[in-house]
Each structure stands twice: as C-alpha cells, then as structure tokens.
Amino acid sequence: MALINDHFLKLPNNYLFADVAKRVNVFKAQHPKSDVISLGIGDVTQPLCPAVIEALHRAADEMASAATFRGYGPEQGYDFLRDAILRGDFLSRGIHLERDEIFVNDGAKSDTGNFQELIRWDNSIAVTDPIYPVYIDSNVMIGRAGTKSDDGRWSNVIYLPCTAENGFVPELPQQRVDVIYLCYPNNPTGTALSRDELRRWVNYALKNDALIFFDAAYEAYIQHDDVPHSIYEIKGARRCAVEFHSYSKTAGFTGVRCGYTVVPKEVTACTLTGERIALNHLWNRRQCTKFNGTSYLSQRAAEAIYTPEGREQVKQTIDYYMQNARHIRETLRSIGMKVYGGEDGPYLWVRTPAGMTSWRFFEQMLYNAHVVCTPGVGFGPSGEGYVRLTAFCSRERTEEALERITNYY
C-alpha cells in the first residue's frame, strides 16, 4: 500500500484566491446584472509590447523550418537570454555575475516553490508577515513548517510582522534562523526597503550564516533611487542570497511564462559534517533532472524586453500601472482611508475602517461597491485589518472602481 506524503494534508483546503473567487461567484449569482470590477488578483491587463510580439512571431517562423528549428534548449536557458540579463539587469547597475549563475525558468512561482528542495527538511525558516503564500506552503509540503495553530501560524516558521506600526520594515529575528524569505518591493503590501534597510538583512545573514531567498519579482516598479533593484547591490549578498526574478509583472508575461533565478557560486549551505556545498551546483543538478528548459518562444520574447524599443515600451506600461497606483492612493486618502505602498510597487495596502476584519471589509467592498479586493489576512496573521488593491486594471475601470468606493464609503 503506497503511503501518502501527509504533510500535504496539513495545508488548508482552500487557496486564498480560490476562496475569493468563490465568494465573488456567489455575489454574481445573487446579482446577475451587477458589473463587478476586480482589483483583487495581481494579474496584468495590458497587452504585450510590440517588440515582444515581433519576437514571438519571429521565433514561431524559426520553428517552421528545419534549418532554424530549435528542439531541447539548455535546461539553464539560452545564452542569448542569459547574456541579455547579465547586461540589462546587472552590469548596468555595476553588478558582476557570471552566465552560469543565471537560471532561466518558467516564472518565479516555480522556483520560489522548488528552491527549498535543496535544503534539509529541518532548517528553520523566517518569513515576513504578511507574505506571498507560496513560500510557506511549499515548505509545509516537505514537512519543514510544522503544524498550523488556530491563529494561522505554523509552529516551525518564524514570523516577522510588517505593519503600519513598524512602517512595514521587518525587525531582525530574535533567534537564529537558517533561511529568510524576503520579497521587495513587497507583495502584498506594495512597500519597499531602502538600501540601508536591506543592508541590515544581508549583514544579519552573513553574521549568522543564514540564507536569504530574495524575491525581486516587482523590481521594475521601483521609482525611488534609494530602493535597490537587486539584493546584489548590497556588498556581501553574493555570499548569502539567492534572487528570483520574473517577467510576469515586468512585461506582462503572466501568460507567456518566463523568469530567472540567480544563484551566485559563493552561496553555500553545509552538510552535517560541516562541509560547505555550493547551491549553484545543486540547483543546476535539480534543474537538469526535473526541468527541461523554458519555451524557446518565451525566451526570445524575454530577450526582446532588453532591446532599446522593448525597454521603452515596457516602461510605458509600467508607468501606466503606476499612475493607477498613484490615483488609487490619492483618491482613497482623500476620503479618509489609510493607504500604504504603491510608490515602488503595483500594490496598495489599505487599512480597514475602525477595527473591521479583512474579510468583512472585503464583503463590504463587494456588496456596496461591486469591487473585489484581497483580504489581507489571507497573506498571514499580520495582514488582518488590511486589504490589498492592485494597480493592474485598465485606467477606466480603476477610475470607475474608485468612484464607486468613494460613493459608498
């Protein structure tokens, strides 16, 4: 009789966004003529830019002829894309990485979920709270998170609260931890860390021989100069940090699927006998065994983002979303709401009125304004009392949503 990995059974049955969708569907069934606007799920709405579309057509044409057809690519990604990444995202910021420190993937969700395979099941992990659920859930599945208590906390996870009270800047943990998940600009709060604030974390990791798994999926939205685009802007990060990038939000690739992970060769973890092993080597072995490379078309599409036209076009779309963010922030503040984030990231983190729960405020927005947000508590205990709004809707729908919220509030 085959036995199940029963760590899976510890996971709550519903995934946050499935939960939200169910409640929205109930509302729509009750109000079939209603026009619901979603500022909930963090998916983009604007089309791919012309440079990317052209690259996709060219790649499709290449696949139509035996002379230019491409079969299996390297599991680590094609050199044309890895080199474009090195130049465009790192050298331009004074960061020197090597080509074989870049691993192209099909999006940051896969790699942030899979990377924990490289470390022992009994390492301790710390997460900022609220947090993108994948970091914890992927650790639950391998048995690393322990058991879930009634207050929503996992017994073997150290939570680092990020709330208005500490300006959404997590405090260093009191106890030693082995692995720290950081996502900046942050999902869900839309807030960022300054270079000095991130430096404290790199120094902590170096001093405590800890690893940082740094999710930079939203770096393209950064507007302020003192917010680092990559953790490798901080001295010493090459020795302690792995970084995850995604084109999903950078260039609207949520349906195209492409991103990359940076694993510098100096980043190590230990065997039980104290031998240091390079994670770069292990990750390469993992990818060669369990991954067969990203679609050639998606990689050519990603390459196009780094051309001068591509850069300019992508920037226009990001500016469009960030104008939405500014508009949401200013409008909601003008009617007395407390709004955070949205300055260096595409998310707005909104305080619920006077002690109302996240889910109660979610329902109030849905039933009174026909606007969908995401309840903050779904991202962790410290998300209670907040909801997340996204800047990814079209201008028109965003304005319509704001008008409705203003009218009912």
Added chain:
Amino acid sequence: MALINDHFLKLPNNYLFADVAKRVNVFKAQHPKSDVISLGIGDVTQPLCPAVIEALHRAADEMASAATFRGYGPEQGYDFLRDAILRGDFLSRGIHLERDEIFVNDGAKSDTGNFQELIRWDNSIAVTDPIYPVYIDSNVMIGRAGTKSDDGRWSNVIYLPCTAENGFVPELPQQRVDVIYLCYPNNPTGTALSRDELRRWVNYALKNDALIFFDAAYEAYIQHDDVPHSIYEIKGARRCAVEFHSYSKTAGFTGVRCGYTVVPKEVTACTLTGERIALNHLWNRRQCTKFNGTSYLSQRAAEAIYTPEGREQVKQTIDYYMQNARHIRETLRSIGMKVYGGEDGPYLWVRTPAGMTSWRFFEQMLYNAHVVCTPGVGFGPSGEGYVRLTAFCSRERTEEALERITNYY
C-alpha cells in the same frame, strides 16, 4: 547555518548526456575537420507542422491587444486544450475521463520528476531496467532511493531487468512494492508491451494496492494494434495508474514545452492510519502552489495538433521518423548486428558485439564511424552491452550514418 539536503550529494556528478557530450567534444577537438552525426540524444529535428505554426502566430496576435490578451491561465491548463485531449486521446479510444483529471504541464520531465512529492519518502519503488534516469534521480533527491552501490544499483530501488533474454518484458516483482514506474513504448529500448502484458501489471497493482506511474510519452509512435496507447485501455487502471503524456516527441515540441498528466479521481494512496486520499486532489494542490500554468502560446500550439490538418501533418512527421527506424533496423541487421525496438517507438536498442561494453562500443562508433550513440549502461545496469540509437535525425544524415557504420563494422 543552513543545512543542505544531502541526498543530492549521493547523485553521481555527471548526467549521462553531459558525459556523452564531453567525450564527443574531446573527439571533435582532436579531429576538428570530422563531420560527426549524432544518433544519440533523443531530440527531434523536423520543424513544427503548419497547423501548429499558424496557431502560434494567432496566439501571439491575441497577446497584442487588450481585448484578447491572456494573463494567468488556470494552473491545470485551459479548458480548450483539456477538452481537445479528452476527445482526441481518450474518447476516440473508448476511454472516459473527466476534464479535471487532466493537468496540462510544460513537458513530461517536470511531472515525472515532481509527482513523487505526493508520496512518503519511505515508499518502495520499482523500475524497469534500463530506465529513463529522471525516475530514479528524482527519488534519490528526496531520500527514497537509499544509497548507490558499486554495481550502480540503489539500495531501496527494485530493478526489473528488461533484456533480450526476456524479450524486454519485465517480470512481476518477487516482493511487494508501493510504486512502479513503467514507460511504454519504452525509452531507451524502443520496445513495447502488448495489451495482455500491460494487463498483468495493472492486475498486480490492483492486487497489491500499488501505484503505477505510466509514462506514455512515445505513444504516438505505436504501429501495432495490440499495443495500448494509454494504460486506461486496461480495465481497472483508473484505480491504480497515473499517466504522463508529452507533445515533445508527438509533435516536435521539445522546444515549445507542453504535455499533460492524467490523475484519475479513483487513484488513492493511504495515510499511516489507513485513510485513503485521492492523488488528484493532492496533485491539484501541488500544481496550484508550485506551478503557474503552461505558456498560453504552447497550449494553443498543442490544441492545433488535434485539428484534422494537425493530426495529418503530425502523422507525416512520425511516419518519416519511423521510416528512419525501419531503415536503421534493417541495415544494421543486414550486417549482422542484433537490433531490438524501433517498431512501436523511435529508439533502436543495439547489442554490442561479442561482450563489448557499452562505452567501448560508443567509442568505437565515434572514432571509426564518427557517429554518436548513447551507451546503454547509462540507463541502468541491465543496459550494459547495448547502445541506443534514435530515429530522429534527418533521412539524409541517418543514411550517411548507416553507410559509415556499415563500412567500418
């Protein structure tokens, strides 16, 4: 100090195909003017068919306009593709599956590697020998395979030899096992199982409450009526088998990346207290947490394979490769070699001459004929004394390779 998952360190440093590539590169460096033909790695060479190319262009155009743009798709795949799969691959063979038993993926390698996450680390596994290395290596990484002995066998893996002596039909294991990996038509031997032979395995699994992980990546190459295209053609398989499909070899998608996994709702494994849990539910949870869906373009490309034009075009390419297979088989037999497979699969499994090792014969082919094959021992202990040739080269290069082998042999 973060600790490594030291199961990774048990893996041999080199992956079979990397090893082959290294030796070929040495040869090329020594013989810079040589023209080496590879019948080694199982990658396709013929372009994508016109129906697929058109679908890729159409999908790219859709992504260029906000009205038709697609962001995140369902983690399980789009209904348009899942329905095409149900109709084209199953209903047409009298197999009734439900839409939510189909999980679209980015290729069979990912899912055959990842699916073992759902079962406990201490389940016993059995594999046919020789075998596609991913099945074992992914189990090594989680600690399920035990330790490797000098003869290349893992201590906790039960090997089911498939050799000329038993007609490449594995015998049922003597002891009970929890999970059996089967790949038919087989990689690397190119041989197939008849319906009656596969039925014995399904009955064994049902009787012993075991699971079968069935890799059907090469089913499109089947020529004989008594060879099942899907394990679900066998009664009872819905209760014990998970099946992996890939478009890589079906339609030349090795660079496009798309396939699917079938997890019938009746397939279960147990908790330690004997409760039966549906793997369908767990796999869905796994995919929603660690996977963000397959590229929209790749899914539209796969859908096109099921159109009448697509079917006809794909069949032409498969016929082309299978003519190569027949040509290799007949030519090598005519010069006295023992050749197996290649009738229902794109691989030829060739006996080395008079007790020569796989690697020795590999080197002889490389140095004397400038032809690359894959040493059989790289696929497992029972592969010693064989090499694998693939039918995926162009007609011209295949004939040139055969002429050279004939001349030197």
